[in-house]
Amino acid sequence: MVRERLDALRKEMKQKGLAYYLIFTNDFHLSEYVGEYFRCRAYFSGFTGSAGVLLVGLNMAGLWTDGRYFIQAESQLKGTGITLFRMGEEGVPTIYEYLEKKLKQGENLGFDARTIPAKEGVRYRELAERKGGRLVLDREMVDAVWKNRPAISGEPAFLLEKCYSGMSASEKLENLRKELKKMGAEVHVVSALDDLAWLFNIRGNDIPCNPVVLGYGLIKEKEAYFYTDPGKFQSEQIKILAEQGVTLKNYEDIFQDLAALRQVRLHLDMEKNSYALYSVLDPSVTVVDGANPEVLMKAVKNDTEIKNIRAAHVKDGLACTRFMRWIKEAVKTESLDEWQASEYLEQLRAEQEGFLELSFPTICAYNANGAMMHYSAEKDCCAALKAEGILLVDSGGQYLEGTTDVTRTFGLGPVKQEVKTHFTMVLKGFLHLQNAKFLYGCTGLNLDILARQPMWEADLDYKCGTGHGVGYLLNVHEAPNGFRWKQVPERNDGCVLEAGMVTTDEPGIYIEGSHGIRTENELLCRRGNKNEYGQYMYFEPLTLVPVDLDLVEESLLDENDKKQLNEYHQLVYAKLSPYMDEQEKQWLKNATRRIGD
Numbered sequence: 001m002v003r004e005r006l007d008a009l010r011k012e013m014k015q016k017g018l019a020y021y022l023i024f025t026n027d028f029h030l031s032e033y034v035g036e037y038f039r040c041r042a043y044f045s046g047f048t049g050s051a052g053v054l055l056v057g058l059n060m061a062g063l064w065t066d067g068r069y070f071i072q073a074e075s076q077l078k079g080t081g082i083t084l085f086r087m088g089e090e091g092v093p094t095i096y097e098y099l100e101k102k103l104k105q106g107e108n109l110g111f112d113a114r115t116i117p118a119k120e121g122v123r124y125r126e127l128a129e130r131k132g133g134r135l136v137l138d139r140e141m142v143d144a145v146w147k148n149r150p151a152i153s154g155e156p157a158f159l160l161e162k163c164y165s166g167m168s169a170s171e172k173l174e175n176l177r178k179e180l181k182k183m184g185a186e187v188h189v190v191s192a193l194d195d196l197a198w199l200f201n202i203r204g205n206d207i208p209c210n211p212v213v214l215g216y217g218l219i220k221e222k223e224a225y226f227y228t229d230p231g232k233f234q235s236e237q238i239k240i241l242a243e244q245g246v247t248l249k250n251y252e253d254i255f256q257d258l259a260a261l262r263q264v265r266l267h268l269d270m271e272k273n274s275y276a277l278y279s280v281l282d283p284s285v286t287v288v289d290g291a292n293p294e295v296l297m298k299a300v301k302n303d304t305e306i307k308n309i310r311a312a313h314v315k316d317g318l319a320c321t322r323f324m325r326w327i328k329e330a331v332k333t334e335s336l337d338e339w340q341a342s343e344y345l346e347q348l349r350a351e352q353e354g355f356l357e358l359s360f361p362t363i364c365a366y367n368a369n370g371a372m373m374h375y376s377a378e379k380d381c382c383a384a385l386k387a388e389g390i391l392l393v394d395s396g397g398q399y400l401e402g403t404t405d406v407t408r409t410f411g412l413g414p415v416k417q418e419v420k421t422h423f424t425m426v427l428k429g430f431l432h433l434q435n436a437k438f439l440y441g442c443t444g445l446n447l448d449i450l451a452r453q454p455m456w457e458a459d460l461d462y463k464c465g466t467g468h469g470v471g472y473l474l475n476v477h478e479a480p481n482g483f484r485w486k487q488v489p490e491r492n493d494g495c496v497l498e499a500g501m502v503t504t505d506e507p508g509i510y511i512e513g514s515h516g517i518r519t520e521n522e523l524l525c526r527r528g529n530k531n532e533y534g535q536y537m538y539f540e541p542l543t544l545v546p547v548d549l550d551l552v553e554e555s556l557l558d559e560n561d562k563k564q565l566n567e568y569h570q571l572v573y574a575k576l577s578p579y580m581d582e583q584e585k586q587w588l589k590n591a592t593r594r595i596g597d
Contacts, residue, residue, distance in 0.1 A: 002046045002080040008145045009044060010058055018136055019107035020099060022124075023054040027207075028114040029191045029214070030272060032477055033360070035207050036150040038115075040142050047076045049374060054082070055095055057102070064095055067463025068373040071512060088463075088488075096123065103131050110136035113276035118268065121275025137279070155205035157213045157232040159240060160473065162201075164400055166304030169201045169244035172297070173224055179293035180219070185267035188219040188292075189258065192272045194474045195294040200226055200246055203473060209360045210475050211398055216254040216277075223247065227254040261285050267292075271492070291492070295480055298471070300500040305472045306524065308401035309502065309542060313522070315355070316397055316404040317544030317576050319348040324410060324546065325587050327391065331412045336385045338364045338377035342395070349397045359396035359403050359476040366391050370409070370516025373464060373508070388413035390423075390551070392516050396476055405476050405504055406543045407520035411550040422509040423517050423551040425454040429507040430519045431564045433466065433483065433539075437528065440535035443494050444483035444503070451507040452485055460509055467504040468493060470522055481525075497537065501525045505539075519547060541568060544575050546591040554595055562596035569593075 013021050023045075027038035033050055041047070041054045045063055049072055052065035061082040065073050073084050086092050093101070103109060109128045113121060125135045143149060162168055176199065180188050190196060193212035197203055204213035215228030224246045230238070238248055249257075259280040267288040268278060281287065301309065323345045330336060342364035349355050365375040366383040370392035377383070385391065391412055396405035409423060429451040436447055444467065449456075451466045465484035468477045481501045482493030497503070506520030521543035528536035546569060557565070569592035577585050 002044065002082070005044050005145060006056060006061055006081070009056055009141070012141055012144050013056070013058065013110070016110070016136060016138060016141070017108050018110045019058060019103065019133075020109050021056045021141065022095070022109070022111040022116070023056065023142070024111070024115045025050065025052055026115040027214075028274060028276075029193045029216075030115070030117055030274065031193055031207060031210070031212075032475065033207055033210050035153045037152045040115075040146070043142075043146055045077065045082055046080055047073050047082075048376075049073060053095055055098070062095075062098070070463070071372045072374065096127070099124075100127060103127065103133070106132045108133040108136050110138050110141065112139055112142065113137040113279060114139070114274050116275050117271050118273050118275045118278035119270035121278065122270075137276070153206040153214065154229060154231065156234075157202050157204040157228075157237070159237055160201040160203055163304070164308060164473070165201045166302040167201075169199065169241070169246060172199050172201075173219065173245055175297065176219060176293055177221065179297075180267055183267055183288055183290065183293070184265055185288045186221060186264045187261065188217075188267045189254075189273060189277060190217040190219070190269075190292055190294065191274065191277065192292065192294075194471055194478065195272075195292050195298065196226070197474060198298040198471075199294055200224075200241065200244075202226075202241075204232065205357075209358050209398070211356065211473055212475075215251065218254065218257060225249050225257070227251050227257075255280050291480070295492075296495070296498075298474075299469055299478060299481055299495075300498050301472055301502060301524075302500070305402070306500065309472065309524070312354075312397075312399040312401035312404055313542045313544050314575055314579070315352040315399060315401075316349065316406065317572065318579055319345065319352055319397070320395070320406055320408065320545040321572075321576060321588065321591075322348050322584070323393070324408065324548070324591070325584070327385075327410060328412065331385050331387045338366055338369070338382040338385065338391075339379045341385065341391070342377060342393070345393065345395055352397075352399070354400040356398045356400065356473075359398050359405060363392065363394035363407075365393075365516060367515055368513050370518075371510040371512045371514065372516070373462075373510060373518075385412060388415070390415055390419060390515060390517065392518055394518060394520065398473060400473065402472050403470050403474060403476055404543070405470055405520065405522060406545055407506055407518045408545055408548065409517045409519060409551065410548050415551065417553075419515055419517070420551055420553040421556065422460075422511070422515070424553040424556040425458065425460075426507050426509055426517050426519050427547060427552065427565070428454040428557065428561055430505055430521070431561055431568075433505045433507070434521060434523060434541055434568070435539070435564050437536060437538050438497075439533065440527075440537050441496055442537070443496055444481060445485070445487060445494055447497075448483045448485045451483065451505065455507065455509060462508045462510060465491070465493070466507055467520075467523075470502045470504060497525050499525055499527045499537065502542065541571065544572050546572055546588070549591070549593065549595060552595065557596070559596070566594045566596070
């Protein structure tokens, strides 16, 4: 099917004089995860990962993706004629470098301008012009081939009450306008859906696992406009938004309203707004580039949000801990597979009050499948579980009180010594980062080595960052905070760590064909002591799920490692046991038993 679809696309390309056509993973808001309507790259390539770009030429096709998806992409691209370009690997060109070399004089390049960042679109336009060709911005290319394309989501929206958000939309707009004034901007356009959801205190269901609403925002000195499908809102909700200073307009009206601007200083983040938005601006408009102020404002959780997030993790911890107890016993007597296990975990979460949906598709991966970082089990097409080996489960929930993301690797029975060694190395790195104490001013780049060092000492590594920011009832991946050992230009996650930021701590080891291990908690950045050396910072673990002691090789832990693990398990027991019956308490007491005594 992929070959047929590519052939049909190439016919369209020939008719429109295109030598190359780019298909991005993005929707019109450059979202990481997208709704069914926007899965164009998956439709034309067969690759279903959340990151990647497909380049289709008249005589070639290439898929660029990162290290999280190398194994998955290699499998899914088999037989399609699409070449896999492993991003970041030595000798592998970027898409731009590839086109710079391959695009011939006078040839044209095309893409849907709504799905590419403005900054990137400008680069490709300049490349095409430098080659004597032109940029073709075609909205209809995909529709011409994808005959039964799903409709754009029309799911209803809801407003987040102040007891959850901690601030009203009008208060957030007031703070935003102050920041815009400092930047010298009179008008602000924003299309990142999580920024909009946070700013207007709205949530929805337009993207699975991401409770956002499709729309654009235009903020002026006195007015704020939200461009969306008004049919998503009830009349009472529209009235409440109006009282907060937010006026609803039709989704597509953003383009004509931007085109009508004259002689103003417009803040438009060239990396978070599309080339389509940028391309309609009048020459008299001065573009003020730079990150959206909402990004940092959203990342630093307020006191109400922090209180709620702690409550969400108690609920989530109960679900995950009950799953841990169940799975370790169930595999001994029941016939289970990865999909059934993930369904049971979702059922346990759904029993918690305030649960809305998963925060991402559950990764439930047995033995070798765990080596694929973003593996997803499918019904009737996944691995059977046995009372041996390990099961990696990376999962999370969306609750009214916040967003969770937790990974645990469970021993289902006897395991190889290598697995216990690797599990313990990952555990050491996980504990070292979770218990970090550092001076204010550090970024995730400064601290990543704490998690990665046990692996590096054994000449091992993992091809991804160590952690990412997490939203509040929003995207599970949120900028600008994160942990990684080197700066990656396309990932805006290298900011100074501020009190109130939530970041995951998730080192791992992935051995292709054998096993994958990851342990993950969410951490809340907090202020510690302040003295003549500066403001000290530390992390509070939010996630409350036991680490499987059956997989720990104690001889590899030093006394401080054991102390840190015991203290974490004391916290887990103290927070979860009040909500458990006597049998559960006894099980939890053993699961969080002290080691090293």
